[in-house]
Amino acid sequence: MILMIHSPIFFTIFILLFHFQHSLSFSLSVERHENDIIVSPKGTFTAGFYPVGENAYSFAIWFTQKHKNLSNPTVVWMANRDQPVNGKRSTLSLLKTGNLILTDAGQFNVWSTNTNSSKKLELFLCDTGNLILREHNTIVSNFLWQSFDSPTDTLLPDQSFTRYMQLISSKSKNDYSSGFYKLLFNYDNLLCLIYDGPQVSRVYWPVPWLLSWQSGRSTYNSSKVAILSPLGEFSSSDNFTITTSDYGTLLQRRLSLDHDGNVRVYSRKHGQEKWSVSAQFRIGSCNIQGICGPNGVCSYNFRSGRKCSCLPGYIRIDNQDWFQGCKPSFQLSCDNKTSSNTRFQHLPHVKFYGYDYGTYANYTYKQCKHLCMRLCECIGFEYTYRKQSGTYSCHPKTKFLNGFHSPHFQKSIFLLLPKNNIDFSHENIVKDDSLVCSQNAPKQLVRLYVKGKDNRSVKFMLWFASGLGGIEFFCFFMVWCFLLKNRKHSSEGNHNYVLAAAATGFTKFTYSELKHATKNFSQEIGKGACGTVYKGVLSDNRVAAIKRLHEANQGESESEFLAEVSIIGRLNHMNLIGMWGYCAEGKHRLLVYECMENGTLADNLSSNKLDWSKRYNIAMGTAKGLAYLHEECLEWILHCDIKPQNILVDSDYQPKVADFGLSKLLNRDDFDHSKFSRIRGTRGYMAPEWVFNMEITSKVDVYSYGVVVLEMITGKSPTTGIQIKDKEELCHERLVTWVREKRRKGLEVGCWVEQIVDPKLGSNYDVKKMETLADVALDCVKEEKDVRPTMSQVVERLLRDEHN
Ligand SMILES: *[C@@H]1O[C@H](CO)[C@@H](O)[C@H](O)[C@H]1NC(C)=O
Ligand SMILES: *[C@@H]1O[C@H](CO)[C@@H](O)[C@H](O)[C@H]1NC(C)=O
Ligand SMILES: *[C@@H]1O[C@H](CO)[C@@H](O)[C@H](O)[C@H]1NC(C)=O
Ligand SMILES: *[C@@H]1O[C@H](CO)[C@@H](O)[C@H](O)[C@H]1NC(C)=O
Ligand SMILES: *[C@@H]1O[C@H](CO)[C@@H](O)[C@H](O)[C@H]1NC(C)=O
Ligand SMILES: *[C@@H]1O[C@H](CO)[C@@H](O)[C@H](O)[C@H]1NC(C)=O
DSSP: OHHHHHHHHHHHHHHHHHHHHHHEEEEEEGGGTTTSOEEOTTSSEEEEEEEEETTEEEEEEEEOOSSTTSSOOOEEEESOTTSOEESSSOEEEEETTSOEEEEETTTEEEEEOOOOOSSOEEEEEOTTSOEEEEETTOOTTOEEEEGGGSOSSEEOTTOOEETTOOEEEESSSSOOSEEEEEEEEOTTSOEEEEEEOSSOEEEEESOTTSOTTTTTOOSOOTTOEEEEOTTSEEEETTSOEEEOTTTTSOOEEEEEEOTTSOEEEEEEOTTOSOOEEEEEOOOOGGGSTTTTOTTEEEEEETTTEEEEEEOTTEEESOTTOGGGOEEESSOOOSTTOOTTTEEEEEEETEEEOSOBSOOEETOOHHHHHHHHHHSTTOOEEEEEEETTTTEEEEEEESOOOSEEEOTTOOOEEEEEEEOSSOOOOGGGGTSSOOBTTSOOOOOEEEEEOOOOOOOHHHHHHHHHHHTSOHHHHHHHHHHHHHHHHHHHHHHSSEEEEEOOOOOOSOEEOOHHHHHHHTTTTTOEEEEOSSEEEEEEEOTTSOEEEEEEEOGGGOOSOHHHHHHHHHHHHHOOBTTBOOEEEEEEETTEEEEEEEOOTTOBHHHHHHTTOOOHHHHHHHHHHHHHHHHHHHHSSOTTOOOOOOSGGGEEEOTTSOEEEOSTTHHHHHOHHHHTSSSOSSOOSOTTTOOHHHHTTOOOOTHHHHHHHHHHHHHHHHOOOTTTOOSOOOSSOOHHHHHHHHHHHHHHHHHHHTOOHHHHSOGGGTTOSOHHHHHHHHHHHHHHTOSSGGGSOOHHHHHHHHHHHHHO
16 A cells, blocks of 8 residues: 555656656756866866856856856856846756757756757867757767857957857856847947847937948948957958057957946957956047937046936936936826926036937027927927038937036037026036946846746646545645745745856055065055055965055055955056055055066166067057047046156066056045146156146156157156256257257258167167157157047057058
């Protein structure tokens, strides 16, 4: 009897087991995600279940992490980014039918390759980062499916990007699900970036108002393919190419469409932890569509970076997320849109792209106003003066999207608002905002399980059991209820996955740790205006340069210090020195940087270690680092003290700019005013704006850079000057004027660089490149700041020369 009662259960389990063993080739389980992984032959990549939130996993491929505790590994591909699976009973299984399926919580199929084969298959991860499904023991190229065909937000070297693919950004740094930015080939054969938001979809790169040939693109090649080469060039069939700053070396590389809508190429040496940006698409910060959402206005300022704000009378929809934009804080219906209860608020220097009701040429302001009042959808208008015809044109707006505020715009917006006692000051347009760049707080990922189909095996068991006697049935019913209850428990209701905060890899050190690391601050390796630098060995044996800031400079709290330090710490470029951490304890403020074996540019110049190609590379690299500093999101980080002592040289003689951000860190009050109250910088390298107390912009760094380049070319220091008799003048004027004079006279003869070049170089240099470099440097040291090039123009000019 006992046996009879149990026999159906045994039988069922046996059948299930049999069924399983014969329908599966293999499976990876989420519970064993630490061990159930696939590693590429050389170990470069790993595939497996990757935690994307609390109890939420995606099947992913990432760069294998040597040190588990440093920071999150870099994910390059995900199978189910928008549908993470449960941390219990989820599996990736290769079925005997040839299909690879990802099963959530043991019952929902969330992803599959839809492949079909009767042969024996295997899943193989190549060292290129490509996961392929192929017949067992066949050549790599003979595959049924590959992950390279369905990229997420990243392209790896040699991965073809074709017309059938798109890259989609992730929502935020911590949320890997699909965001709104897409990279794809459009119908005109052009590679473009579009913002594909909930309400609008628009191309933002290449700049939509330029014709394709104006942005250097060709629409004729219909092959629609782009590829990142292992040496670091990204080129597309529409003639778009970018070359990385470290082009030519074999490095680990990836191209990513980041969550902020820009595309960057990152690189790092094998075995290194940190990625640096080696190239990026040139998109103005505010040109990225949708960045401030509907009814939001983007403004950009070199000191404060990119900012979003709401139009006056509008309020933010979601305080965590600017993409949502703003909504009106008032209600105006078409019926009560009369002149007695509305007014138009003038917003100068603002424009919104698109969504014009029409263009009405030669309209007076009054006519335009009446037009907008009559149109039900009109929520304001743009009123523009046209120079060519000498008339005004009127553009009633039905939506305010992609707002952009810049003091250079001649355009004005007139915003329809109710006439009541709320006073919306137009100051509001550039205030009341938070930095978009700031790290997003961890977000909740809401996952709603739909009730699945009845579990077939449970039904099967029930069917069997119901054929047996009452007791048997009763027993079985209990089992079934239990199973069902359990399933209900795990599959119904909301599962909130709280995403874990990202580990930044940026460490807070204690004072005693650093004291120990530097052996009680015994080994001094440098001294600067803001502090003294010591050599130290951290507890993990990394050699670090530890900068101890002068205690006199502190008037700020630890949290303010941390806020700024962490922004500086997140800047990551191969030509900027990397910051590993900081210490803020009581009066102590210390910064921990990577240490450069080869010392400063100043040391190297004076000890005559630099031949022409090294000098040229240093000029180029420094320009790239500064261009990144000035034009990334965080433009307030002017350097303000570029000089050979602040340019470090690594073992490959690549320059790394040090000490950026300190001018801000140490003088926070000054930055709140439009002018700096104190002169900063080093005599000899300082731009005239400091002396004449004029507005300080990023062009002060351009000036100092020019002086440094002249110093590298001539071997003459601007601080000591050149032996020529002259009036009382700033010493650097002498170096600059000396070179300028030589050029003026030399141009008549046709050769002038030969006369200024450092005699130590002999004739071992490229005359043409030298001439370009000297020309660029002379442009950088122009007295008038507006005629100096920007740092990215400098990079462009030097690169142009390199490629010819
Ligand atoms: C990782 O953490 C362990 C202990 O938690 C430590 O011993 C080890 O040095 C750390 N490794 C690195 C590279 O930080
Ligand atoms: C699998 O292949 C067989 C024969 O090639 C075909 O009949 C069947 O429709 C295929 N199934 C799928 C899901 O593609
Ligand atoms: C591609 O770009 C190069 C310069 O970068 C230009 O000389 C060439 O004409 C372009 N080709 C097409 C088809 O536009
Ligand atoms: C189109 O682009 C591809 C890839 O860049 C290139 O190989 C091919 O030669 C181009 N075709 C023409 C007609 O320019
Ligand atoms: C316009 O009408 C709506 C209701 O249709 C009302 O809520 C709103 O307050 C009115 N606005 C003004 C300015 O009268
Ligand atoms: C603009 O309007 C004025 C009068 O309203 C008229 O004299 C002038 O010719 C118009 N200009 C154009 C370009 O239509």
